[in-house]
Amino acid sequence: MNITENLKDYEQVRGLAIQSLFEIIEQSSEGTVIVDRDANIVWMNERYAKRFGLKSADEAIGQPCEQVISNSLLRQVVRNDQPILLDIQDTPKGPLVVMRLPIHNNAGTVIGAIGFALFDELRNLSPLIERYLSMQAELASTRSLLRSRQSKYNFAHFIGTSAASLDVKRRARRSASAESPVLLLGETGTGKELLAQAIHGASKRAHKAFVSINSAAVPHDLLEAEFFGTAPGAFTGADRKGRPGKFQIAQGGTLFLDEIGDMPLPLQSKLLRVLQEKEFEPVGSNEMLHSDVRVIAATSMDLEAAIKRGEFRADLYYRLNVLPIQVPPLRERLEDIPALSEAILEELHSQHELDREALVLLAQHAWPGNIRELRNVLERAALLSDDLVLNAAEIRAAIGTFSPVARNEVKTVEGETFAAARARFDRELIAATLEACEGNVVEAARRLGLGRSTLYKKMVALGIA
Known part of the structure; x- marks a missing residue:
């Protein structure tokens, strides 16, 4: 053919x-x-x-x-x-x-x-339509979950123009452009989670989830499952389908580990592995999962002291302490109280204002509960006041137990000139900071807000070895 x-x-x-x-x-x-x-x-x-x-x-x-x-x-x-x-x-x-x-x-x-x-x-066409509708529902659910896990705060929400506040925001903005772990240090109520969300929102991971977990709020025997999830039927009472952990939920985004100092030692070693190897195993599984998560940790605990007590792993501390940010307590930035008070009252949808004496009184309290306590005081005073202008008496009643700010008495030497007194103050301040930093000039310069070369020059001029 x-x-x-x-x-x-x-x-x-x-x-x-x-x-x-x-x-x-x-x-x-x-x-x-x-x-x-x-x-x-x-x-x-x-x-x-x-x-x-x-x-x-x-x-x-x-x-x-x-x-x-x-x-x-x-x-x-x-x-x-x-x-x-x-x-x-x-x-x-x-x-x-x-x-x-x-x-x-x-x-x-x-x-x-x-x-x-x-x-x-x-x-x-019902099988096809049902499958399409199911996929649409799953997509809508995923989008809704992602929206609920978006960061709520940005750097504008960290209110304050004091030197301490501006330094914190500067360091936090710088950390947003990096992928390294961030360690937020500070007392309870200073705004560490707010800063963590702001860092996430300014990072390239902002379109992904921001997931937080408080190590102190979860029973120790459930923490591993909370972090790494569970395989189907991993233990009695476990979900038959398995349950994703926070690392899986935060995949591609940011995981905020609050009160990291309360994490039990066995879990610390597993967290260290995730940070170093970028992989983990769900509870009851032999499958190794890849982790693409940026970690921001926070604590009100002195981790260096916890290391000496054997309660915190030194290697995990060094892995987390790449970008440390010390969040100052409210008593160290009292000049921010007027702006903070105005923002809090606005957030509470209150029409109240503070008179001058009330603001003066607010600046005299040590605020052991920091911004969280300030919000509580203002909310209570606004609810109990019959007037739109809150006075000092109403604020004093709302504070309850008053803790006056410790004022350092000015040490004077008879016949000492202003220049000599200033030199003595500089010498004592620099020497005390160096001692606190165990002689680390770079760290001392950072705490003092000086350049390293400037600090060296002052040390030479003041005769500090």
Whole structure:
């Protein structure tokens, strides 16, 4: 058999296949219509004609397709030479699932279009529709969960223009552009979680989840499952499907570990592995999961003292303490109280204001509970006051146990000049800071807010070895 005969056989088989396919679809479909290059109907089967109220298909021949099928898109198919494979076609007797295809001659030129009405009852597509709706529901749920785990705060929410506040915000902004762990140090109520959310919100991970877990708030025997999740049926009472841990939920985002100092030692070693190897095993599983999470830890505990007591791993401390940020207590930034008070009252949707004596009193309290205590005092005073301007007496009553700020008495030497007194103060301050930093000049310069070279010059001038 030569090539010419092969081609004839191919064309014959192809033609029969096309004819057979047309007959199968035409017989099994709810209707078929064919239009020419001007979108005029040249053929329509009887079932389709009756659906549109025609007595016979002959009545449709020669008419524009839109005159018979009011919202037909066959003209668009002819014009654009592009099929519309699945669509919903509204008809007087209910919707149809339709397919529209262009028709070409042997030269490849569009000479018309054909439309098949595949289903007249959409329930035939119910498995596909159900799967689509299920996927849509899962997607909506995931988006909702992600929205609920977006950071709520940015750096503007860390209120204050004192030197201490500005230094904290400067260091926090710098850490946002890095991927290294951040360690937030400070007393309870100073705003460590707010800063953690602000760092996340300013980082390249901001579009992913911010997940927090408080090591002190979860029973120790459940902490590992909270962190790393559980495999299906890992232990009695465990979820049959398994349960994702915080590291899995925070994947691609930020995990905030609050009160890291209260984490039990066995879990500390597992956390260290995640930080170093970027992988972990869920409880009850042998499968190793990859972790892409930025960790921000916070504590009100003296971790160096905890290390000496054997309560905190030194290697984990060094791994977390890459970017340390010391969040100052409110008593060390009392000049921020007016702005903080205004912001808190606004957040409480209160119309109250503070008079001058009230602000003076607020600056005299040591605030052991820090900003959280300040908010509590202002909320209580606003609720109990009959006036819109809060006075000192109302603030004093709201504070309860008053803790006056410790004021260092100025040490004076008889006959000492101002210059000599200033030099003595500088000498004592620098010497005390160096002692606190165990002779580390770089750390002492950071705490004093000086450049390293500036501190060296002052040490030489003041005779500090």
